[in-house]
Amino acid sequence: MISSRLRQLFGDPLNAMLSLGVLAVALVCLPPLIRWGLVNAVFQPDPAACEAAQGQGACWGVVAEKARFILLGRYPAEALWRPLLAAGLIAGSWLVAAFARLSGGKLAGLLALAPLAALALLGGGFAGLDSVPTELWGGLPLTLLLTTAGMAGALPLGVAVANGRRSQLPVLRGILTGYVELARGIPLVAALFVASFLLPLFFPDGMALDMLWRVLIAIVLFAAAYLSEIIRGGLQAIPPGQLDAAAALGFTPWQAQRHVVLPQVLGAVAPSLANSAIALFKDTSLVTIVSLYELTGSLGLALAGDPQWRPFYLEAWIFLAATYWVGCALLARLSRQLEYAHPRRQGHQTRL
Amino acid sequence: MYRLVPSPTARARLGAVAIAALACLAPPAHAGKTLDGIKSRGQLACGVSTGVIGFAAADSQGHWRGLDVDVCRAIAAAVLGDANKVRWVPLSAQQRFTALQSGEVDILSRNTTWSLTRDAALGLHFAGVTYYDGQGFMVAKKSKVSSAKQLKNAEICVQSGTTTEKNMSDYFRAQGIKVKPVVFDKFEPSIKAFFSGRCQAYTTDASALAFIRAKEAPNADDYTVLPEIISKEPLAPAVRRGDDEWFAIVKWTVNALIEAEELGITQARVDGLKASPDPAIQRFLGVGEDLGKSLGLDREWAARAVKAVGNYGEIFNRNVGADSPLKLPRGLNALWNKGGILYAQPLR
Numbered sequence: 001m002i003s004s005r006l007r008q009l010f011g012d013p014l015n016a017m018l019s020l021g022v023l024a025v026a027l028v029c030l031p032p033l034i035r036w037g038l039v040n041a042v043f044q045p046d047p048a049a050c051e052a053a054q055g056q057g058a059c060w061g062v063v064a065e066k067a068r069f070i071l072l073g074r075y076p077a078e079a080l081w082r083p084l085l086a087a088g089l090i091a092g093s094w095l096v097a098a099f100a101r102l103s104g105g106k107l108a109g110l111l112a113l114a115p116l117a118a119l120a121l122l123g124g125g126f127a128g129l130d131s132v133p134t135e136l137w138g139g140l141p142l143t144l145l146l147t148t149a150g151m152a153g154a155l156p157l158g159v160a161v162a163n164g165r166r167s168q169l170p171v172l173r174g175i176l177t178g179y180v181e182l183a184r185g186i187p188l189v190a191a192l193f194v195a196s197f198l199l200p201l202f203f204p205d206g207m208a209l210d211m212l213w214r215v216l217i218a219i220v221l222f223a224a225a226y227l228s229e230i231i232r233g234g235l236q237a238i239p240p241g242q243l244d245a246a247a248a249l250g251f252t253p254w255q256a257q258r259h260v261v262l263p264q265v266l267g268a269v270a271p272s273l274a275n276s277a278i279a280l281f282k283d284t285s286l287v288t289i290v291s292l293y294e295l296t297g298s299l300g301l302a303l304a305g306d307p308q309w310r311p312f313y314l315e316a317w318i319f320l321a322a323t324y325w326v327g328c329a330l331l332a333r334l335s336r337q338l339e340y341a342h343p344r345r346q347g348h349q350t351r352l
Numbered sequence: 353m354y355r356l357v358p359s360p361t362a363r364a365r366l367g368a369v370a371i372a373a374l375a376c377l378a379p380p381a382h383a384g385k386t387l388d389g390i391k392s393r394g395q396l397a398c399g400v401s402t403g404v405i406g407f408a409a410a411d412s413q414g415h416w417r418g419l420d421v422d423v424c425r426a427i428a429a430a431v432l433g434d435a436n437k438v439r440w441v442p443l444s445a446q447q448r449f450t451a452l453q454s455g456e457v458d459i460l461s462r463n464t465t466w467s468l469t470r471d472a473a474l475g476l477h478f479a480g481v482t483y484y485d486g487q488g489f490m491v492a493k494k495s496k497v498s499s500a501k502q503l504k505n506a507e508i509c510v511q512s513g514t515t516t517e518k519n520m521s522d523y524f525r526a527q528g529i530k531v532k533p534v535v536f537d538k539f540e541p542s543i544k545a546f547f548s549g550r551c552q553a554y555t556t557d558a559s560a561l562a563f564i565r566a567k568e569a570p571n572a573d574d575y576t577v578l579p580e581i582i583s584k585e586p587l588a589p590a591v592r593r594g595d596d597e598w599f600a601i602v603k604w605t606v607n608a609l610i611e612a613e614e615l616g617i618t619q620a621r622v623d624g625l626k627a628s629p630d631p632a633i634q635r636f637l638g639v640g641e642d643l644g645k646s647l648g649l650d651r652e653w654a655a656r657a658v659k660a661v662g663n664y665g666e667i668f669n670r671n672v673g674a675d676s677p678l679k680l681p682r683g684l685n686a687l688w689n690k691g692g693i694l695y696a697q698p699l700r
Contacts, residue, residue, distance in 0.1 A: 055570075065412055066412060068412070069410070069412060069414065074410070074414055074440075077413065077414060135441065193446075196447070196450075197447070197450045200450075200454040200456075201453075201454065211456075288444070289444050289446060289447070290444070290447060291402075291441070291442060291443050291444055291447050291451070293442070297402075300402055300403060300538075300540075301402055301403055301410055301442055302410070302412070303403070304402060304403025304404070304405075304409065304539065304540065305401075305402075305403030305404055305405050305407075305408060305409020305410065305418065306403075306405070306409055306411065306412075307405050307563070307567060307677040307678075308677075310405070310567075310568070311567065311568060313540055
């Protein structure tokens with residue numbers, strides 16, 4: 001075993017050189033990194049110790065001190081269990097979906113129900129829970145909510161648009177093509193600006209939809225345009241003969257879609273869907289510019305005005321990067337589950 | 353701030369006198385729709401910045417502190433009787449004016465420079481300066497630059513979307529000097545870029561420069577702030593147009609905080625001074641005359657504001673002055689009779 005590894009690494013001159021090069025880089029880079037991140041690091045939220053260690057060691061104390069603010073934002077202090085549970089619900093649904101082998105229907109139900117439950121929990125206003133205005137939502141629950149609710153809204157819309165673009169009606173086709181090209185032609189930032197700045201001007205004072213909803217709608221419309229193209233690609237890969245065969249077996253067009261076409265399409269495009277979900281997960285950080293304080297926004301709120309902790313932005317950002325990485329890894333794993341849940345055409349099934 | 357334009361004809365002058373006389377006889381001013389809204393909500397919606405040391409920042413527990421924050425707390429105390437009844441709305445630089453125009457906030461207290469275009473074209477009113485700032489430059493000492501005029505062809509780090517960027521290009525154009533602005537979207541990256549050597553100079557408001565040099569520089573002594581102040585940055589709270597009553601309340605609360613310092617009314621002494629024989633203090637505290645009535649408030653509005661946050665001097669020292677990490681000198685922000693230019697319109 002070991003000798004075969006050695007042969008892989010040092011088998012020929014080129015490999016040996018590459019291996020030695022990587023080893024040398026690691027030897028040069030790792031010790032100072034470990035010294036900075038672990039040996040000389042300060043783990044207690046002690047600003048004096050952090051200031052003393054500055055330059056030699058990381059100050060992870062900033063994460064300990066500001067964790068509540070970074071992860072949960074400005075949510076009222078007396079009800080912190082609610083955003084915690086909300087984030088737990090969504091993250092838990094990703095975890096379950098990523099590791100348990102669920103059927104397609106259950107998977108979709110789980111991923112759609114979790115954000116709904118989180119919404120109810122964050123908003124409150126029932127069963128003795130105080131109602132909390134959306135502007136106080138923030139941090140991790142908001143990031144997760146925007147991602148899952150965005151995907152849950154965009155996916156059905158994307159499927160509908162993709163089918164609509166293959167329709168025989170030229171007007172419908174034209175409108176949908178126009179929408180997709182428009183949504184893909186503008187940056188998400190522009191869509192967010194329109195949703196937050198322009199829309200309220202068309203409503204009477206105080207009647208405008210809440211900012212969170214406006215932003216969520218913008219995200220859904222934006223993401224749906226991309227998803228519809230992915231799904232349209234999948235639809236084009238299904239031979240038209242399959243629909244004829246389904247019709248011959250007595251399937252209605254809806255049944256044919258539900259049982260014949262969609263399972264194959266979603267299975268086939270799962271990697272691209274995961275790509276979009278991961279991109280959306282990170283794109284949610286853009287909502288900071290319209291004053292919704294998701295993870296990166298609440299990090300700014302927590303540190304920008306604090307003279308004691310502001311010098312330790314880097315450590316807080318590393319913590320945030322790790323949080324994002326875990327989320328992205330879960331989504332990547334989830335997409336592989338989706339491929340299993342929607343087995344592709346017979347010819348490929350043997351590979352499972 | 354508002355006065356009738358002097359007219360050459362006697363008739364107009366008579367008219368003005370008549371209006372003034374009528375105003376004296378008129379019943380208490382109507383409170384206005386913004387104040388009604390605040391009272392029925394029981395909360396003042398205050399737009400603040402997303403974190404500027406000394407001006408507005410949330411601490412680890414989520415409590416807001418700062419000079420801009422205290423202005424809102426004073427107004428909440430004056431109109432609602434409780435400085436804590438404020439809904440804080442942190443706003444990005446791009447979003448601040450829209451939030452005010454659309455009614456999301458009642459007041460924008462977000463270190464915003466008062467300028468003609470903002471006042472005239474954005475549909476808002478500035479209600480009195482709470483901090484006089486100005487823009488300066490910081491350079492590394494080893495660059496041997498001692499004046500902004502020596503920054504020829506220098507790369508200068510600056511934050512976008514603020515008046516800072518424009519001031520800089522105006523200044524150097526007027527001087528006939530070519531510089532290369534290196535523009536950053538956010539404050540933090542712009543500082544980091546400067547200290548890592550990306551630019552030869554850094555420019556922002558002088559209040560921030562002093563702090564950045566002291567706290568963020570790897571070694572404060574390696575850097576120096578140049579003597580030139582290239583712009584006037586009067587930072588002022590703003591309200592939406594179309595509600596003169598609310599504008600008056602904000603304007604006079606800001607005036608009251610400054611007047612309190614002139615009169616020597618401090619947070620600790622508010623209650624004790626009610627027995628003072630000084631008519632100006634009596635008027636201020638609502639002991640004799642009722643100044644609140646014409647604003648649509650009760651007689652103790654100003655006393656409550658000072659009791660909640662202190663007078664302007666106390667607010668300054670606590671947040672940006674001697675008792676704060678910023679340790680800024682009073683400078684222009686001292687009272688007019690103490691070498692500064694702060695001058696409250698008389699409360700009477």
